[in-house]
Amino acid sequence: MELPIPAALMPRHVAIIMDGNGRWAKAHGMPRAWGHRQGVVALEPIISLCGAWGIEALTLFAFSTENWARPKDEVAQLMGLIVEFFNKKIDELDQKGVCIRMLGDLAGVPQVQRETARQAMERTKNNAGLKLNIALNYGGRQEIVRAAQRLAAKCASGEMTPEDIGETAFEGELYTSGLPMVDLLIRTSGEERLSNFLLYQCAYAEFVFVKENWPDFSPAVFAAALDAYARRDRRFGKV
Ligand code: IPE
Numbered sequence: 028m029e030l031p032i033p034a035a036l037m038p039r040h041v042a043i044i045m046d047g048n049g050r051w052a053k054a055h056g057m058p059r060a061w062g063h064r065q066g067v068v069a070l071e072p073i074i075s076l077c078g079a080w081g082i083e084a085l086t087l088f089a090f091s092t093e094n095w096a097r098p099k100d101e102v103a104q105l106m107g108l109i110v111e112f113f114n115k116k117i118d119e120l121d122q123k124g125v126c127i128r129m130l131g132d133l134a135g136v137p138q139v140q141r142e143t144a145r146q147a148m149e150r151t152k153n154n155a156g157l158k159l160n161i162a163l164n165y166g167g168r169q170e171i172v173r174a175a176q177r178l179a180a181k182c183a184s185g186e187m188t189p190e191d192i193g194e195t196a197f198e199g200e201l202y203t204s205g206l207p208m209v210d211l212l213i214r215t216s217g218e219e220r221l222s223n224f225l226l227y228q229c230a231y232a233e234f235v236f237v238k239e240n241w242p243d244f245s246p247a248v249f250a251a252a253l254d255a256y257a258r259r260d261r262r263f264g265k266v
Pocket residue numbers: 045046047048049050051089090094105216241
């Protein structure tokens with residue numbers, strides 16, 4: 028698929044809240060788990076296109092710190108899909124030069140998910156292609172509190188002083204350390220909220236909300252979202 032917008036207008040960092048799997052399944056008379064499974068199918072071409080279109084970083088919301096409150100079997104299905112995704116796709120992603128990073132509290136996920144994710148990160152850490160960030164057991168408030176704690180610990184140990192804490196130091200303690208700020212945030216399924224995703228990193232992001240549920244998020248819908256982004260006038264507080 029050709030570039031939907033001029034390369035110079037491409038966002039460097041796209042973040043996606045993949046929402047609406049459950050409603051998609053319900054609309055098809057299927058269990059929610061089937062919606063999640065079709066959601067993984069929808070994801071694959073989007074990852075490839077990000078690489079092909081020269082987008083530097085793609086960050087996906089896979090599981091929030093609040094999603095533990097879902098029924099136990101749904102949580103288990105989502106966790107199962109994470110491992111299945113890596114097992115099936117890691118060779119191809121590695122070959123394409125994708126560099127995988129997990130965002131979130133990996134210590135809080137079951138061991139098999141943690142190990143699979145750690146192996147994927149380790150295997151792809153030197154790859155120079157698309158930076159694929161997967162938010163798993165991720166919460167934006169938790170991330171900010173964690174950064175504050177880490178800085179406080181460094182101050183307490185004498186490694187730094189409170190005066191050393193500026194935006195650069197703070198950003199260095201976020202899960203997204205070293206990545207550009209989010210340029211484009213896409214949320215599917217018609218919901219128009221952030222749901223605790225990348226609170227700090229979205230300060231000047233452009234938001235594009237699409238009505239399609241995530242399993243219906245096709246390359247054409249992605250291209251349309253990029254086109255909407257390219258038409259925005261990003262002022263960053265200036266005139
Ligand atoms: C998004 O779809 C997937 C995750 C939250 C992991 P949902 O499961 O939230 O689907 P809806 O919003 O209930 O339709």
